[in-house]
Amino acid sequence: MTTSREALVQVEAVSKRFTPDISFGDRLASWLGSPVETRTVHAVDQVSFDIRRGEVLGLVGESGCGKSTLGRVVAGIHPPSNGQAMIDGLTVMGEGRNPLKTTTRIQMVFQDPFASLDPRVRIGETISEGPLAHGLVTKAGAGAYVSRWLEAVGLPADAAERFPHQFSGGQRQRVAIARALAMQPDVLICDEPVASLDVSIQAQIINLFLKLRRELGVTMLFISHDLGVVRHICDRVAIMYLGRIVEMGPAAEIFANPRHPYTRALLDSVPKLVTGSDALVTFKPIQGELPSPLSPPSGCHFHLRCPFVKARCKTDPPDLDGHAHAVSCHFPLTKKAE
Amino acid sequence: MSAALLEVSGLTTRFDTRNGSLNAVEDVSFTVAEGEIVGLVGESGSGKSVTGFSILGLIDPPGRIVSGSVKLNGRELVGLSHAELRSMRGREIAMVFQDPSATLNPVLTIGRQMRLAIAAHESLSEQAANARCIEVLTTVGIPDAARRIEAYPHQYSGGMRQRVAIAIALLNRPKLIICDEPTTALDVSIQAQILTEMKSLAAKLGTAMIWISHDLATVSSVASRILVMYAGRLIEAGPIAEVLRQPRHPYTKGLLNSLPGIATPGQDLVQIPGSMPSLIDLPEGCSFRPRCDFADGECGVMPALSVDGARSLRCHHALARGTAP
Amino acid sequence: MRRESTPLSRFWDEFRLNTVAMVALGVVVLISALALSAPLISPQNPYDLANLVLTDARRPPGFVGSKGFTHWLGTDAQGRDLLSAILYGLRISIQIGLIAGGIAFSLGAMLGAFAAYFGGRIEALIMRIIDLQLSFPAILLALVLAALLGQGKWPLIAALVTAQYAYFARTAHGAAATERSKDYVDAALSTPLKASRVVFRHILPNCLPPLIVVATVQVANSIALEATLSFLGLGLPVTEPSLGMLIANGFQYMLSGRYWISIYPGVALIVLIVAINLVGDQVRDQLNPRLKR
Numbered sequence: 001m002t003t004s005r006e007a008l009v010q011v012e013a014v015s016k017r018f019t020p021d022i023s024f025g026d027r028l029a030s031w032l033g034s035p036v037e038t039r040t041v042h043a044v045d046q047v048s049f050d051i052r053r054g055e056v057l058g059l060v061g062e063s064g065c066g067k068s069t070l071g072r073v074v075a076g077i078h079p080p081s082n083g084q085a086m087i088d089g090l091t092v093m094g095e096g097r098n099p100l101k102t103t104t105r106i107q108m109v110f111q112d113p114f115a116s117l118d119p120r121v122r123i124g125e126t127i128s129e130g131p132l133a134h135g136l137v138t139k140a141g142a143g144a145y146v147s148r149w150l151e152a153v154g155l156p157a158d159a160a161e162r163f164p165h166q167f168s169g170g171q172r173q174r175v176a177i178a179r180a181l182a183m184q185p186d187v188l189i190c191d192e193p194v195a196s197l198d199v200s201i202q203a204q205i206i207n208l209f210l211k212l213r214r215e216l217g218v219t220m221l222f223i224s225h226d227l228g229v230v231r232h233i234c235d236r237v238a239i240m241y242l243g244r245i246v247e248m249g250p251a252a253e254i255f256a257n258p259r260h261p262y263t264r265a266l267l268d269s270v271p272k273l274v275t276g277s278d279a280l281v282t283f284k285p286i287q288g289e290l291p292s293p294l295s296p297p298s299g300c301h302f303h304l305r306c307p308f309v310k311a312r313c314k315t316d317p318p319d320l321d322g323h324a325h326a327v328s329c330h331f332p333l334t335k336k337a338e
Numbered sequence: 339m340s341a342a343l344l345e346v347s348g349l350t351t352r353f354d355t356r357n358g359s360l361n362a363v364e365d366v367s368f369t370v371a372e373g374e375i376v377g378l379v380g381e382s383g384s385g386k387s388v389t390g391f392s393i394l395g396l397i398d399p400p401g402r403i404v405s406g407s408v409k410l411n412g413r414e415l416v417g418l419s420h421a422e423l424r425s426m427r428g429r430e431i432a433m434v435f436q437d438p439s440a441t442l443n444p445v446l447t448i449g450r451q452m453r454l455a456i457a458a459h460e461s462l463s464e465q466a467a468n469a470r471c472i473e474v475l476t477t478v479g480i481p482d483a484a485r486r487i488e489a490y491p492h493q494y495s496g497g498m499r500q501r502v503a504i505a506i507a508l509l510n511r512p513k514l515i516i517c518d519e520p521t522t523a524l525d526v527s528i529q530a531q532i533l534t535e536m537k538s539l540a541a542k543l544g545t546a547m548i549w550i551s552h553d554l555a556t557v558s559s560v561a562s563r564i565l566v567m568y569a570g571r572l573i574e575a576g577p578i579a580e581v582l583r584q585p586r587h588p589y590t591k592g593l594l595n596s597l598p599g600i601a602t603p604g605q606d607l608v609q610i611p612g613s614m615p616s617l618i619d620l621p622e623g624c625s626f627r628p629r630c631d632f633a634d635g636e637c638g639v640m641p642a643l644s645v646d647g648a649r650s651l652r653c654h655h656a657l658a659r660g661t662a663p
Numbered sequence: 664m665r666r667e668s669t670p671l672s673r674f675w676d677e678f679r680l681n682t683v684a685m686v687a688l689g690v691v692v693l694i695s696a697l698a699l700s701a702p703l704i705s706p707q708n709p710y711d712l713a714n715l716v717l718t719d720a721r722r723p724p725g726f727v728g729s730k731g732f733t734h735w736l737g738t739d740a741q742g743r744d745l746l747s748a749i750l751y752g753l754r755i756s757i758q759i760g761l762i763a764g765g766i767a768f769s770l771g772a773m774l775g776a777f778a779a780y781f782g783g784r785i786e787a788l789i790m791r792i793i794d795l796q797l798s799f800p801a802i803l804l805a806l807v808l809a810a811l812l813g814q815g816k817w818p819l820i821a822a823l824v825t826a827q828y829a830y831f832a833r834t835a836h837g838a839a840a841t842e843r844s845k846d847y848v849d850a851a852l853s854t855p856l857k858a859s860r861v862v863f864r865h866i867l868p869n870c871l872p873p874l875i876v877v878a879t880v881q882v883a884n885s886i887a888l889e890a891t892l893s894f895l896g897l898g899l900p901v902t903e904p905s906l907g908m909l910i911a912n913g914f915q916y917m918l919s920g921r922y923w924i925s926i927y928p929g930v931a932l933i934v935l936i937v938a939i940n941l942v943g944d945q946v947r948d949q950l951n952p953r954l955k956r
Contacts, residue, residue: 062525062526062527063525072849072853075853076852076853076855077849077852077853098781098783100855101852101853101855104854104855106853107853107854108849108850108853110846110849110850111846112846115845115846115847116846116847116849116850117847117850118847118865118869119869120868120869121864121865129854129856129860129864130854130856133854133856133857133860134854168613170613171613176850179850183854189853198381198382198552198614199381199552199553199554199593199596199597200381200592200593200596200609200610200613201381201613202596203595203596203597203598203607203608203609203610204609204610204611206598206607207606207607207609210604210606211606225525225526226598227526228597228598228599229598231598231599231603232598232599232601232603232604232607233598233603233604251603252603265527266526266527268530269526269527269529269530270526270530270555271529271530271533271553271555271556271558271559272555272558272559272599273554273555273558273582273594273597273599273600286527286530286531289495289497289498289528290525
């Protein structure tokens with residue numbers, strides 16, 4: 001995709017590889033000429049996309065596809081191995097060997113609110129420490145500032161005095177959202193923010209996101225494996241498979257007319273609520289399992305499981321082509337076939 | 339409906355904690371017919387898993403079954419000794435858990451564990467046992483089972499491990515398998531594979547199942563009957579399509595409305611306010627009262643489970659028929 | 664929302680249930696209180712040479728000295744009242760144990776936590792030095808250092824810290840590496856917060872449970888180590904005897920029947936160390952997540 005004027009976030013050819021530290025013993029062995037196996041994981045491979053101001057982009061994929069890693073690179077938690085993530089033309093990470101995040105305009109909400117809040121810090125301090133550190137609020141004004149954000153996410157002001165363990169999962173997730181919002185970000189990266197919540201609580205948090213979006217106009221990268229949730233709150237959707245985006249386009253369009261065989265298979269795998277009749281539900285499951293990201297297959301990463309695989313797919317990796325609705329496939333599906 | 343295979347009546351399981359005692363399961367009654375797949379649905383803390391554990395006699399102190407009965411083929415299971423329960427488990431009722439790594443021993447090969455599971459109930463020759471293992475592994479969709487049988491659990495992927503756990507549950511051809519969130523930890527594509535296989539297995543072998551899950555959509559794609567639990571009690575039950583099309587309990591309806599798949603994208607979901615009360619500190623009367631739109635003075639008394647044909651309901655203000663979500 | 668219960672109050676509620684640990688804690692508190700108030704309650708100031716009467720030396724327990732008071736535990740070779748000497752000696756031992764333990768704790772915890780936080784070469788460097796040091800016996804290291812630095816309180820403390828900080832560093836490193844991978848640290852990085860704030864406000868407080876366990880063991884260890892060094896003559900000067908030196912001084916009289924000069928300080932030392940260890944055992948049992956039901 002080309003960068004448009006209204007793009008707020010630009011992700012340019014970002015790759016992220018994880019190579020475990022080579023131990024001293026292994027280094028010694030390699031000096032002495034013995035071959036040492038380095039197990040590099042290609043978590044994210046040359047991914048590019050834009051998020052326009054005020055837009056919610058969904059990032060969908062199965063576990064191990066690299067969507068969380070990509071989210072953390074855009075949020076400035078991990079530096080990218082190659083490429084860069086930018087907000088308004090400024091890079092998220094600084095320069096150097098151990099680059100640091102240079103902006104507060106991108107904040108993140110995590111999947112597990114039991115892990116993402118420090119158990120020993122009171123809610124009030126959790127929310128105010130970032131704004132205090134970056135001068136968004138004075139010490140004197142911190143109390144009122146915290147109350148304001150607690151109210152915005154639907155929690156009482158006296159929650160500030162409590163510890164995380166005194167809250168339920170849904171309430172903790174509200175705290176985590178308040179912490180991110182208190183930094184007054186332009187962009188929110190949400191990594192599976194409703195996946196660990198019960199259905200009735202999940203609906204409450206989804207409604208909270210919808211409300212924040214209406215009232216604050218927050219731009220979001222919404223990472224999820226739950227296609228129902230993504231369809232409900234995202235404007236555009238990017239589908240990831242084994243570190244690459246295989247399809248990207250308007251949500252309604254992707255769900256109605258998937259063009260990549262993987263997207264199609266994913267949509268077919270989702271159990272749907274059966275209310276019509278007692279007829280047996282049939283899935284068309286994708287064959288096989290996700291290949292290891294340690295040694296991804298050559299060519300198109302999906303070719304081992306693709307029902308439409310041809311010779312070219314095994315050697316030649318396809319590019320992400322197309323403007324509004326882009327697909328990375330040599331032989332994209334045309335219309336939803338029977 | 340054929341004769342009941344499992345008959346649970348008035349089951350109450352209590353846990354004594356430092357902060358007081360609570361009934362994780364209270365007055366739960368239902369039946370499972372032979373070959374039937376029953377979905378048991380609820381949010382965390384609803385008592386759905388404890389119900390499963392109670393049926394198997396797997397409740398450890400500080401928990402205990404304080405009243406009620408569980409009958410399998412007419413035989414009472416509550417009050418059996420540990421030894422009797424052990425000989426019953428695996429052979430008559432088996433269980434599949436959410437996390438297969440918790441069931442599989444990491445230091446034994448899959449084949450060894452399976453042969454031990456057979457040896458616990460039956461004496462078969464080494465070859466016969468091995469042949470049965472390979473056959474069952476093939477049934478649950480493990481390719482090349484004859485070769486992979488001597489591998490260790492960590493050499494299998496998450497989805498494959500869950501298949502092995504299911505295979506072990508099937509080994510002694512039990513009449514009933516209790517599946518506790520068996521696909522929750524898996525990706526949708528793997529989940530779809532396993533759902534498909536479980537359904538065809540149940541049909542082929544005539545095994546009954548209790549499918550415990552928080553996910554209505556998953557349950558609706560395997561089960562023929564649904565039981566909905568809230569705060570330890572059964573609040574609604576009936577044929578699945580009917581219940582999902584015309585829920586009569588406000589909670590069931592609220593749960594369906596909470597699903598993002600049904601509403602128009604971008605619209606607010608119709609949410610249930612608040613959260614499930616603590617089991618130690620339940621409100622007087624109906625547990626759902628504080629979150630219910632229809633609550634009134636009458637709800638200060640716990641409604642009884644009323645049976646109406648195939649459906650049963652625990653509510654004073656049953657939603658009228660024809661109020662589809 | 665549940666009722667207000669701080670982690671500390673829950674910890675104490677559980678601790679109270681173990682009678683042995685409660686008795687041990689009582690002993691530790693009692694000994695510490697006695698040692699702390701030694702100048703107020705002991706009959707004699709054993710460090711004031713003008714107070715010592717040589718004719719009263721090596722008298723058995725119960726002897727009424729020339730100053731008119733009873734030596735309940737007898738006197739030592741210099742004519743010191745042993746009860747007073749033990750109380751003053753405990754004071755020094757506990758003081759040195761706590762100061763050395765405290766410095767070793769802070770230094771070790773910081774090194775370990777920063778190593779885990781930054782990772783890479785910094786981590787490799789710090790942890791290899793610590794591994795190297797842990798491969799020597801602590802007593803050997805302390806002996807060499809005490810010999811090099813000479814006599815006195817601070818050289819002794821320096822020797823004890825050097826011998827012990829590595830245990831804290833290793834524990835802190837392990838705990839911090841676990842905490843480092845948790846989402847709340849990633850949340851702090853995405854804010855972003857300064858490294859010092861992340862380490863001191865978030866990572867270190869969460870590493871405290873295992874460090875407290877090591878601390879209780881190490882305070883007892885440093886008291887024992889100090890006694891050992893003093894016994895070997897590498898500790899404090901003879902004029903300010905700690906427990907180890909009292910034991911050493913009395914050692915030569917053991918065979919001549921004057922057992923009390925060595926035995927009573929020894930008993931005091933053993934009771935203190937055993938009591939601290941019993942408290943430490945209970946703390947460890949409570950803080951170890953693997954033993955939790």
